[in-house]
Amino acid sequence: MSVRTITIDDQHVSVEEGSSVLDAAKAAGITIPTLCHMDGVYDTGACRMCLVEVEGIPKLLPACSTIVAEGWVIHTQSERLKKYRRITLELLFAERNHVCAACVANGHCELQTMAYSQGMDHVRYDYCYPKWEMDLTHPLFGMDHNRCILCARCVRTCWHIEGAGTKNVAGRGGRAHIITDMNEDWGDSATCTWCGKCVQSCPTGALFQIGATAGEMTRDPGRLNDIITARRKKQWNV
Amino acid sequence: MTLNELKEIKEAELAARKKTTIRCCMAAGCTSQGSGDLLKNLKAAVKEAGAEDQIEVRGVGCMRLCCQGPLAQADPEGPLYEKLEPSDAKAIVTAALDGSIAKLQTGDPTQPFFAKQFSVVLGNSGEIDPERIESYIAADGYMALRHALREMQPAEVVQEMMTSGLRGRGGGGYPTGLKWQTVSKARGDKKYIVCNADEGDPGAFMDRTVLESDPHAILEGMTLAAYAVGAEQGYIYVRAEYPLAIERLQKAIKQAKKAGLLGAQIMECPFNFSIDLRIGAGAFVCGEETALMASIEGKRGVPRPRPPFPAESGLWGCPTLINNVESFANVAPIIRNGAKWFADIGTEKSKGTKVFALAGKITNTGIVEVPMGTPLRQIVEEMGGGAPDGGTVKAVQTGGPSGGCIPADHLDTPVDYESLSALGSIMGSGGMIVMDETTNMVDVARFFMEFCRDESCGKCIPCRTGTVQMHHLLTKIIEKKATARDLELLEELCDMVKHTSLCGLGMTAPNPVLSTLRFFRNEYEELLQENPYAAPPVTTA
Ligand SMILES: Cc1cc2nc3c(=O)[nH]c(=O)nc-3n(C[C@H](O)[C@H](O)[C@H](O)COP(=O)(O)O)c2cc1C
Ligand code: SF4
Ligand code: SF4
Ligand code: FES
Numbered sequence: 079m080s081v082r083t084i085t086i087d088d089q090h091v092s093v094e095e096g097s098s099v100l101d102a103a104k105a106a107g108i109t110i111p112t113l114c115h116m117d118g119v120y121d122t123g124a125c126r127m128c129l130v131e132v133e134g135i136p137k138l139l140p141a142c143s144t145i146v147a148e149g150w151v152i153h154t155q156s157e158r159l160k161k162y163r164r165i166t167l168e169l170l171f172a173e174r175n176h177v178c179a180a181c182v183a184n185g186h187c188e189l190q191t192m193a194y195s196q197g198m199d200h201v202r203y204d205y206c207y208p209k210w211e212m213d214l215t216h217p218l219f220g221m222d223h224n225r226c227i228l229c230a231r232c233v234r235t236c237w238h239i240e241g242a243g244t245k246n247v248a249g250r251g252g253r254a255h256i257i258t259d260m261n262e263d264w265g266d267s268a269t270c271t272w273c274g275k276c277v278q279s280c281p282t283g284a285l286f287q288i289g290a291t292a293g294e295m296t297r298d299p300g301r302l303n304d305i306i307t308a309r310r311k312k313q314w315n316v
Numbered sequence: 317m318t319l320n321e322l323k324e325i326k327e328a329e330l331a332a333r334k335k336t337t338i339r340c341c342m343a344a345g346c347t348s349q350g351s352g353d354l355l356k357n358l359k360a361a362v363k364e365a366g367a368e369d370q371i372e373v374r375g376v377g378c379m380r381l382c383c384q385g386p387l388a389q390a391d392p393e394g395p396l397y398e399k400l401e402p403s404d405a406k407a408i409v410t411a412a413l414d415g416s417i418a419k420l421q422t423g424d425p426t427q428p429f430f431a432k433q434f435s436v437v438l439g440n441s442g443e444i445d446p447e448r449i450e451s452y453i454a455a456d457g458y459m460a461l462r463h464a465l466r467e468m469q470p471a472e473v474v475q476e477m478m479t480s481g482l483r484g485r486g487g488g489g490y491p492t493g494l495k496w497q498t499v500s501k502a503r504g505d506k507k508y509i510v511c512n513a514d515e516g517d518p519g520a521f522m523d524r525t526v527l528e529s530d531p532h533a534i535l536e537g538m539t540l541a542a543y544a545v546g547a548e549q550g551y552i553y554v555r556a557e558y559p560l561a562i563e564r565l566q567k568a569i570k571q572a573k574k575a576g577l578l579g580a581q582i583m584e585c586p587f588n589f590s591i592d593l594r595i596g597a598g599a600f601v602c603g604e605e606t607a608l609m610a611s612i613e614g615k616r617g618v619p620r621p622r623p624p625f626p627a628e629s630g631l632w633g634c635p636t637l638i639n640n641v642e643s644f645a646n647v648a649p650i651i652r653n654g655a656k657w658f659a660d661i662g663t664e665k666s667k668g669t670k671v672f673a674l675a676g677k678i679t680n681t682g683i684v685e686v687p688m689g690t691p692l693r694q695i696v697e698e699m700g701g702g703a704p705d706g707g708t709v710k711a712v713q714t715g716g717p718s719g720g721c722i723p724a725d726h727l728d729t730p731v732d733y734e735s736l737s738a739l740g741s742i743m744g745s746g747g748m749i750v751m752d753e754t755t756n757m758v759d760v761a762r763f764f765m766e767f768c769r770d771e772s773c774g775k776c777i778p779c780r781t782g783t784v785q786m787h788h789l790l791t792k793i794i795e796k797k798a799t800a801r802d803l804e805l806l807e808e809l810c811d812m813v814k815h816t817s818l819c820g821l822g823m824t825a826p827n828p829v830l831s832t833l834r835f836f837r838n839e840y841e842e843l844l845q846e847n848p849y850a851a852p853p854v855t856t857a
Contacts, residue, residue, distance in 0.1 A: 122775070123818055124777070125777055126776055126816045129816055137815075138815055144621075165778075166778065166812075169777055169778070169785060203805070206784065228780070247618075250599065250770070250772065251771065251773070251774045251780055252781065252784050253774070254780065
């Protein structure tokens with residue numbers, strides 16, 4: 079087995095031949111932000127969050143889908159890269175309707191977490207407010223296109239982990255969207271195995287378990303009772 | 317097919333030539349205006365006049381001055397008839413018979429538009445009948461292939477391409493010989509040749525012209541490439557919007573197969589090569605090579621990161637040579653006339669000729685082929701006749717949605733790869749759109765941005781949503797709703813989308829904005845408004 083020795087953010091690391099820049103960074107304990115990358119399925123280089131600079135190469139390279147070469151000197155945290163990452167996130171938040179406060183994934187969302195970690199504290203572009211629908215036809219799972227970032231992790235999971243080939247991408251540009259089979263209701267799908275793997279792969283609140291949403295909405299009237307009782311009995315000093 | 321058979325076909329063709337030939341344009345520009353009926357009527361008129369032994373009526377490829385079509389010309393030295401109606405046939409034939417000129421609109425075949433052209437790629441265009449292989453063979457067609465198969469080693473063909481200095485005509489300008497060498501050296505049992513005929517730039521129709529006018533030249537170029545790199549299968553990826561090109565390619569492939577010029581044991585040599593057509597479904601991005609190959613494989617046509625480049629891992633993971641139509645059209649002339657002949661045309665770093673499609677606010681709309689290094693002014697003003705109706709040229713747009721606008725005061729720039737890039741534009745595939753002083757450059761930038769927004773494949777974030785936001789900002793500027801802050805945002809986005817997009821579409825989408833900002837920034841600034849929320853100026857008491 080052959081080894082490649084490289085420098086990432088001033089650290090020297092040796093990795094196996096054929097390792098990606100992302101693998102190498104991991105080995106060096108450096109975190110490169112990713113959205114479309116998912117361990118276990120092939121990389122597509124789609125989200126561009128993981129772009130890094132390599133000295134001597136004019137183009138920025140996606141860490142997830144670039145194989146390291148001997149002697150590379152890589153920078154993953156330059157001000158320029160950080161700026162591009164923040165813009166990428168701003169663009170995503172402006173593109174669809176990411177209303178975190180009303181989202182099933184609030185607090186468990188890779189997009190939201192990424193925005194925090196990359197210091198994206200506001201969006202300078204006008205929001206597009208597109209009209210996307212939800213598909214709630216499946217008995218177990220739901221899809222909310224308003225939250226989708228088109229990372230296609232669900233598609234790759236469905237094809238290459240489950241092997242069902244139910245999920246696909248249709249349409250171009252801003253009209254690109256995830257479809258089920260030949261653009262049918264998820265509930266009508268003859269290929270979906272109900273495995274739910276796509277839901278597990280989704281970084282945002284676009285794919286969710288129907289039960290989970292309802293679960294979050296369980297009411298606890300007891301908490302109201304406490305307040306009402308306390309007020310009635312004038313247990314608080316106001 | 318043996319050498320003698322090739323020669324026999326050529327001699328028979330030449331022997332069958334009549335005293336007069338009436339060539340009638342049968343490319344898409346003229347046929348869309350009824351030249352098909354004109355051709356029929358011309359043939360009928362010759363028959364009626366009993367002049368079949370004196371006059372040959374030949375449907376030919378593009379005669380270049382598309383704006384004056386339908387076109388027809390009587391040889392030798394007859395006038396060029398313009399704006400013809402099918403009913404004009406009789407008058408043309410009568411005049412041809414008595415050596416006079418019919419009372420129809422005529423153009424001057426010696427005007428600069430024609431006189432300054434230099435044909436390598438379009439040598440047969442407007443001359444031969446693109447639907448007959450014999451007509452191509454009569455113009456020395458397939459002689460280059462014969463020569464290569466019998467007299468040259470594959471490596472020598474590659475070397476000849478390297479020496480010629482030909483660079484890809486699909487936009488990138490990558491040295492063709494180098495690409496061929498990489499594929500020829502790549503390891504793999506199977507290799508493929510792909511001809512990129514997906515021409516999708518708005519206003520561009522060079523490749524269509526070549527395909528409709530000289531389809532066998534493409535087949536011969538691809539076959540030479542296959543021999544050079546060791547491929548047995550080729551594909552021509554042609555857009556569905558070019559039905560006439562598709563029809564002529566299908567005919568040409570059938571004829572070549574029948575003649576033993578495609579298929580097994582080509583020219584009785586131990587060399588097999590087949591070509592199939594693949595029809596594109598109207599996505600601009602499918603002209604990008606990795607998207608194109610995905611589409612040929614039957615997948616969704618979206619680009620993937622390179623490396624690996626197609627030369628190492630292309631169709632179904634095999635080494636694949638992909639070149640543009642015009643690139644392939646140069647191959648047979650190079651092999652036939654020698655690399656040195658080709659390298660003597662053009663400039664130091666840009667060899668040969670380039671075909672341009674002239675469109676927009678220009679008197680002569682049509683196709684020109686000029687040596688590399690020709691000044692833009694010669695193309696636009698002398699050959700193109702400048703802006704129509706006494707207007708003045710304001711700028712020339714080259715390279716379509718990936719290119720830029722060159723202002724009139726830079727018209728003395730020679731067209732070669734380096735000079736155009738230095739001006740922030742690109743050679744591109746050959747679309748040349750002329751603008752006059754009535755054109756607002758912010759509108760132009762928005763037009764191309766709209767194109768990129770709609771044609772983005774949607775895979776990567778910067779291009780998919782960056783183009784939406786850039787288009788929105790441009791619209792705001794045009795509608796006088798933008799402030800200096802919006803212009804800043806636009807410039808920042810241009811930089812970001814250019815450097816982070818996955819494929820060439822996104823990487824070049826900001827170019828029309830950047831280049832108009834570079835030369836016509838005032839037109840943007842004039843539209844900006846005061847920021848209503850700006851802090852009042854600080855006054856000192
Ligand atoms: C968005 C996009 C569209 C393209 N469209 C075309 C096209 O229509 N025809 C073409 O030959 N090349 C096109 N290209 C360039 C091809 O990717 C490729 O570089 C070219 O076919 C290589 O051939 P060449 O070396 O002979 O120029 C396009 C590239 C991009 C990024
Ligand atoms: S549904 Fe989720 S996993 Fe699928 S593309 Fe959208 S965000 Fe990615
Ligand atoms: S740059 Fe545009 S066209 Fe190219 S992959 Fe990205 S979204 Fe698709
Ligand atoms: S994680 Fe590398 S491009 Fe998305």
